[in-house]
Amino acid sequence: MNGDVAIFATSFFCLRYYRPMRLFLVISLFVALLAPPTVPRPAAAQQNKTAESLPTNLLKRTTTRRETRRFAFGGTVTVIGAPRGAVTIEGWSRNEVELVADIELNAATEADLDQLATVNNFVFDEDLNHLSVLTTGTHDRAYLKKVAKNFPKKLLNLPWKIDYKLRVPANTDLEINAGYGPVKVSAVEGALRISATESETALTLTGGLVSTTVTAGVVTLTIPSRSWRGGGAEIRLATGIVNVDLPPGFNGDIDAEILRNGKIVNTHDGLASREKPGITERMVRARAGSGGAFFKFTVGDGTVNIRKASQ
Secondary structure, three states, X not given: OOHHHHHHHHHHHHHHHHHHHHHHHHHHHHHHHHOOOOOOOOHHHHHHHHHHHOOOOOEEEEEEEEEEEEOOOOOEEEEEOOOXXXXXXXXXXXXXXXXXXXXXXXXXXXXXXHHHHOOOXXXXXXXXXXXXXXXXXXXXXXXXXXXXXXXXXXXXXXXXXXXXXXXXXXXXXXXXXXXXXXXXXXXXXXXXXXXXXXXXXXXXXXXXXXXXXXXXXXXXXXXXXOEOEEEXXXXXXXXXXXXXXXXXXXXXXXXXXXXXEEEEEEOOOOEEEOOOOOXXXXXXXXXXXXXXXXXXXXXXXXXXXXXXXXX
């Protein structure tokens, strides 16, 4: 990607793509939580429609891109992921960000793969204390009109994904916007905001201020220490399972609620009622140990499991 395209993609995604996408995910979750249940289309019918619209015997190309940036402690890292793909972020002691991206493309010919590689990628937007990783690609038609006006329509719906792996300073604020795919965050103690469409999200954390919104999937919060350093965590899931793994002797205040269908399963013997209604299958107002940071878990349809973490 040449310099002009990279500069345009940076400004274009910052102003047009990031904020609307986050707003869309929040609105989607709100609608999913409040709307009455609907009868989904049969999975077989959806798969057949997809199979008919895509060519068979596609070639696959996977390329790996590595980048490193100097980055001070206490800054913010934003990742706007691809429509499909994994996002894995781990905290470390260095004052730099290391990024490894595996970009997988599928097309009928090598020439088509070459053409897709010019748009399905990512760019950096960086200043002194904020680094953004912004995915570009065929999923954004307005972007294509600006940088590739004559891009072949036959390539628009071909499957592709980017798997991101980052290591960031431990005291870093994170903003993650993901589509379909797993999200994993560990050893980071800054402010963390996650939005995802459908994901198996795994958070292994000991502190920070966490806000996670997922439309469908499984969210697992594992806290390996007895006390949380920071404000706490709020996890909202429209449909699926929230797992909360707490160590013996954990200290914190816990609220959980099922809005429509499902139940709360508490197998951690360290929880006691904090206020009415206490600990029920629909709502929990509990305290672990001597209390402390506040944790709130909300599920529209599904299950909240509060468990004792394995040693």
